[in-house]
């Protein structure tokens with residue numbers, strides 16, 4: 001488990017994170033979400049000791065990064081996908097890291113293969129595309145076979161095949177008991193990858209918990225109902241919920257804040273025939289916008 005405790009990081013007078021506390025459980029992929037500049041990278045840098053918290057702490061399995069005996073065998077981080085020596089090949093880059101940390105040479109071929117980089121292993125990094133750079137960053141993070149993975153925008157620049165590959169990779173890692181913290185601006189991707197979420201804004205915690213809690217609660221669910229006698233259906237359902245108000249065309253009703261079970265029961269008791277009864281959950285993007293609406297640092301038109 002990663003534990004963030006009252007983490008505050010000041011850059012001059014600006015608080016990049018502000019008394020931030022949350023946990024990242026083992027065996028899950030935790031999506032780390034927040035608008036631009038909300039403090040995600042700063043938090044990740046504090047976890048791996050690249051930034052020193054002004055107050056509070058970040059612990060990995062109960063220990064500070066600096067206390068880990070073999071850090072790269074415990075935590076793998078992708079924080080800046082371009083942080084490679086441009087004149088080195090992918091293999092040379094991984095060899096330098098493996099040699100400095102005492103990892104066996106055999107692990108280099110293994111990881112090149114795992115990250116789909118075998119065919120460009122001897123190519124200089126300066127000729128790499130953004131996606132290849134991301135793959136090399138992930139390869140570096142995974143070289144020590146760590147239990148904890150911190151990936152900042154890992155799918156940035158990847159093609160659809162690469163995006164799916166990252167998704168499978170982190171899910172497999174979590175399934176084996178690993179701990180994954182992953183940030184992304186692609187909400188649809190996050191919805192398919194993460195099982196747990198941490199949402200921050202302006203350096204503060206907005207919400208955290210299982211992803212289902214965000215999208216499948218009553219407030220984020222709508223029920224759609226249709227039948228031959230819409231007037232009678234509308235009449236019956238208006239008694240059930242005064243918030244019944246949205247009509248999609250003349251043939252369908254969309255109802256907020258009640259379950260499909262309640263709607264079905266009420267219509268059954270009223271003896272009404274129905275042709276459609278379905279539940280739609282809000283998209284993660286809708287929920288994200290709703291949660292972070294007031295915490296957006298940069299808005300179009302210079303609005304703050």
Ligand SMILES: Nc1ncnc2c1ncn2[C@@H]1O[C@H](COP(=O)(O)OP(=O)(O)OP(=O)(O)O)[C@@H](O)[C@H]1O
Pocket residue numbers: 011014015016017034035036037038039040041042043
């Ligand atoms: N080294 C630094 N010096 C000064 N300010 C910084 C530094 N690093 C980050 N900040 C500021 O701290 C705040 C949080 O930045 P951070 O990069 O952690 O956010 P983020 O959530 O990762 O953003 P993004 O989604 O755009 O990558 C921002 O206002 C940023 O400008």
